[in-house]
Amino acid sequence: MTASDMVARWSSASAPAGSEFDLIRRFFVGLGVPRPDVLLEIGDDCALLSVPADQSLAVSIDTLVAGTHFLADDDPESVGHKSLAVGLSDLAAMGATPAWATLALTLPRAEVDWIAAFARGFGALANAHGVRLVGGDTTRGHLSITVQVHGLLPADTAVRRGGARPGDRIWVSGTLGDAALALALRQGGGAPPDPWLSARLDRPTPRVALGRALRGLATAMIDLSDGLAADLGHILAASGVGAEIALEALPLSPLVAARIAERRQGADWSLALSSGDDYELCFCAPPGQDAAIRAISAALDCPLTPIGRIHAESGLSLRSPAGAILTLERDGYDHFSCDAA
Amino acid sequence: MTASDMVARWSSASAPAGSEFDLIRRFFVGLGVPRPDVLLEIGDDCALLSVPADQSLAVSIDTLVAGTHFLADDDPESVGHKSLAVGLSDLAAMGATPAWATLALTLPRAEVDWIAAFARGFGALANAHGVRLVGGDTTRGHLSITVQVHGLLPADTAVRRGGARPGDRIWVSGTLGDAALALALRQGGGAPPDPWLSARLDRPTPRVALGRALRGLATAMIDLSDGLAADLGHILAASGVGAEIALEALPLSPLVAARIAERRQGADWSLALSSGDDYELCFCAPPGQDAAIRAISAALDCPLTPIGRIHAESGLSLRSPAGAILTLERDGYDHFSCDAA
Structure with a gap:
């Protein structure tokens, strides 16, 4: 078995069509608010993003691990909310305006109900802050969520x-x-x-x-x-x-x-x-x-x-x-x- | 026990001084090539980065899970190399020039020798491609590595x-x-x-x-x-x-x-x-x-x-x-x- 059998890289859209991991991917494509500064979304090797000339980019990455930062049987909608909220709080602490997020999700199995609820929680908070989910990766393993947030601000105002x-x-x-x-x-x-x-x-x-x-x-x-x-x-x-x-x-x-x-x-x-x-x-x-x-x-x-x-x-x-x-x-x-x- | 007992967020520099997770953090601060477009490095709530006016930002995030993408007893220097190489390959496929990386590392325990070797492998490839590690997060859990890469290119040339x-x-x-x-x-x-x-x-x-x-x-x-x-x-x-x-x-x-x-x-x-x-x-x-x-x-x-x-x-x-x-x-x-x- 090669690694690729276990992996659904959204960037490469490699989840077999109709597979459970392909279903998962569908919950995340188009999540959050469409933005004109997203030049290329999920579905290529990279997302392409445009940073205005007078703005700097603020980034922060955080992981939440089941059993440490939340419990595997916690409400998945709340887990989705929190996994984005933690990063948005880091942007807030710099004075940055949130713009984009990426999500690396490791799951023991493809439980569609759990994923759908997680995506609802993540998406609602993304919508509230004008954030677009622009890329991600789904892997199989112990439940763990890594989110990177990207914000914008004039550099000398951070x-x-x-x-x-x-x-x-x-x-x-x-x-x-x-x-x-x-x-x-x-x-x-x-x-x-x-x-x-x-x-x-x-x-x-x-x-x-x-x-x-x-x-x-x-x-x-x-x-x-x-x-x-x-x-x-x-x-x-x-x-x-x-x-x-x-x-x-x-x-x-x-x-x-x-x-x-x-x-x-x-x-x-x-x-x-x-x-x-x-x-x-x-x-x-x-x-x-x-x-x-x-x-x-x-x-x-x-x-x-x-x-x-x-x-x-x-x-x-x-x-x-x-x-x-x-x-x-x-x-x-x-x-x-x-x-x- | 709160989550913060188990977590060393590099961004918040919250690992207790002298703790094992603080030692880990030290292996990653300053990894890769210093770049003038990094306005603020590891040690604040976010990294601050400068994207030239004529360039777009290309990003890709990937997770490698022990037991799926590599084995827990694989040479850690190679694991460090590969965890960055996978993302750089995505940038290559867009025609982008690598600039920065962030790293979210989940470890069952703080094995300093393993981390040192991992950082050597990651750092050597970062040096070869002019990449700076600008942020990260260390958590405790099943061994897993998420890397986001950031590259630059004129948008219409992707x-x-x-x-x-x-x-x-x-x-x-x-x-x-x-x-x-x-x-x-x-x-x-x-x-x-x-x-x-x-x-x-x-x-x-x-x-x-x-x-x-x-x-x-x-x-x-x-x-x-x-x-x-x-x-x-x-x-x-x-x-x-x-x-x-x-x-x-x-x-x-x-x-x-x-x-x-x-x-x-x-x-x-x-x-x-x-x-x-x-x-x-x-x-x-x-x-x-x-x-x-x-x-x-x-x-x-x-x-x-x-x-x-x-x-x-x-x-x-x-x-x-x-x-x-x-x-x-x-x-x-x-x-x-x-x-x-």
């Missing part, structure tokens, strides 16, 4: 991680810790989480319009995929600065706030500080931009909360409601669990 | 599949069936294949310079990943034409020719017609271009062989050395095994 300056205010969008609480409740085996909370885990909203609106205002930006402490830590490291954040300022949904309050004696803030998958944006901006940022928040109906300040000394300091301060040095950002009450 | 016209000559580069013979010998359990033959399977040479040289000459082109009959079949379908090829004209290495001759009574041409992984180019051009094509062959030291002609009637006809003709209709191209002597 919001990088290294621009935070002492005195900048630190902001986050939305609320923190919802995805982790949903996962904990689901894994806890009790009552399933509230639908709103579940959606925060399964169908994260990439903050694309917000990221774009912050170009020229934010000095540094990142999306919160690994938790606030770790991701803000990347901004601090890249910018050569430190920060202090106030735990009581962290924006929390009532469900997460209640969960943290339950443990008021030695409150466990890790839900808000070190749990991932929220896909909110964290950014820095000089206080002179406060009014502009609040206007953006109102215009986009997107909550934006100031949580602290950048300072010159390295390290991330957490001020507890009682006034105690815990300082994390750089190596502590990543695998962080905090009892700072 | 060689697509749909341009073949009656009267065009059909050409192939190199020799056919070597990779499949190497695989058959290896799986047969006998003496290991000759090193040259093994390299044809493990370290295919993407015909990048050839593809670029054929812009403006070839009317249609494809790379041979799934076998001549299937891949030429895609050109015929896209162009709305048919073809006749002469079996005795097919370019064969002495080893493959001997293997086919062994079975002279009912010779099995499937090795040359329907075995994949050769990554040679198949293209069409009017006979008036013969001299130009032979000049390219000489200049690039790349064998190019005319194997047949395009005609208006649909179907692919195979003329055997004895003069018999077998015609394959479109549905027969893909899973084709031929006894046409």
